[in-house]
Amino acid sequence: MSAQAPNAVILIRALRFTPNPATAADNAFQSDAPEGQSGDATSARALAEMDALAAALREAGVTVHVFEDEDHTRPDSVFPNNWLSTHAGGYVAVYPMYASNRRHERRSDVLELLKSRYRVQTIVDYSGLEADGIFLEGTGAMVLDHVSRVAYAARSHRMDAHVLERFCTDFSYEPMAFDAVDSDGVPAYHTNVIACVGTEIALFALEMIRDEQRREQVRERLTVNGRTLIEITEDQVREFAGNAVELHGRTPEGRKRSILAMSARARRSLTDEQVALIEESCEIVAVDIPTIELAGGSVRCMIAGIHLDRRPSAEPELTPAVEGIDEDPHTVDGRDVADES
Structure with missing residues (x-):
């Protein structure tokens, strides 16, 4: 595992999926399901896309x-990165959510899995701030540079600057907040639709930061340590090109490799030059998820990365079985699901 790219992730296999009407007002990326398509059909298609990503x-x-x-x-439970993030040193953060019907996405069994399989020292829970009407939707609202310890955050209903400051104090990040709007003046609802920060590369729609001075400050901070900046356009943002995440994998032979996970739609929007720059350090893993993207999020939103040290398998008393969890690709809740989707 690298500081920036985790080698383990959490996904939510939502059996009932639909674009959330409670988030449509401020999510310009959200669309309705095709006319005439039943809820069951939408859920089935989304489930197949989730399984394909896994x-x-x-x-x-x-x-x-x-x-x-x-x-x-x-x-929206398929997007766990909005309520949960993990951090080196055994720290976990739980976040306050803007839409009231998203707040019960937070799950104690996910936290129990982390505590049983990984070394968790402290869980910092900000969710009580919902009662005060202030929100910070995790690594949707923030794009974190774990190497340089910077939290990039676009101001919106879902990112309160006071909570950002509090998070940065608690977790030792430098806050870098800015306004980012599209050509119609609509704010980006989440930072992770316009930006992806990897170890050696960053994809960022700097043109959406209209304040020239702030734009150049962000550019300088992204590149000061030699990272390659790949500027993406507003049109590419609408194709979810910014909603990608770097992960740490291994080849079948066991060699380490860096991957950049994104949707097939996002991959198609990239130019040959942009792809070449990405592939200098990362292998692109692209999965087609058009149904899930109707909800206004893409691959990055679906992934909660685990930046924690795994507990040694030699300590069985510290790694109890957790009901409902299985890393085997063919089982969920102990059932064989290889042919269900």
Whole structure:
């Protein structure tokens, strides 16, 4: 595991999926399901896309923990990175969510999995701030540079600057907040749709930061340590090119490799030159998820990275079985699901 790219992730296998009407007002990326398509059909297609992402990440050598969600009242539960983040040194953060129907996406069994399989020292829970009407939606609202310890954050309903400052104080990041808007003046609802920070590269729609001075400050901070900046356009942002995440995998022979996970739609929007720059340090793993993207998020939103040290397997008393969890790609809740999707 590198500081920036985790080698293990959490995915939520949501059995009932639909674009969330409670988030449509401020999410310009969100769309309705095709007219005439039933809810069951939408859910089935999304489920197949979730399983395809899990399979692609496992094939790339990434450890994938899958949790099932049967609750039909959690339409966005497939996006766990908004309520959870993990950090080196055994730290976990739990976040306050803007949409009231998203707040019960937070799951104690996910936290128990982390505590049982990984070394967790402290869980910092900011969710009580929801009662005060202030929000910080995790690594959706922030794009974290774990190497240089910078938290890039676009101001929106879902990113309160006071909570950002508090998070940065607690977790030792430098806050770098800015305004980012599209050509119609609509703010980016989440920072991770316009930016992806990797170890050696960053994809960033700097043109959406209209304040020239702030734009150049962000540019300088991204590149000061030699990182290659790949500027993406607003049109590419609308194709989810910014909603990517670097992960640490292994080849079948056991060699380490860096991958950049994104959707197939995002990959198609990149120019040949941009792809070449990415592939100097990362292998692109692209999965087609058009149904999930109707909800206004893409591959990055689906992944909660685990930046924690794994507990030694030689300590069975510290790694109890957790109901509902299995790293085997063919089982969830102990059932064989290889043919279900």
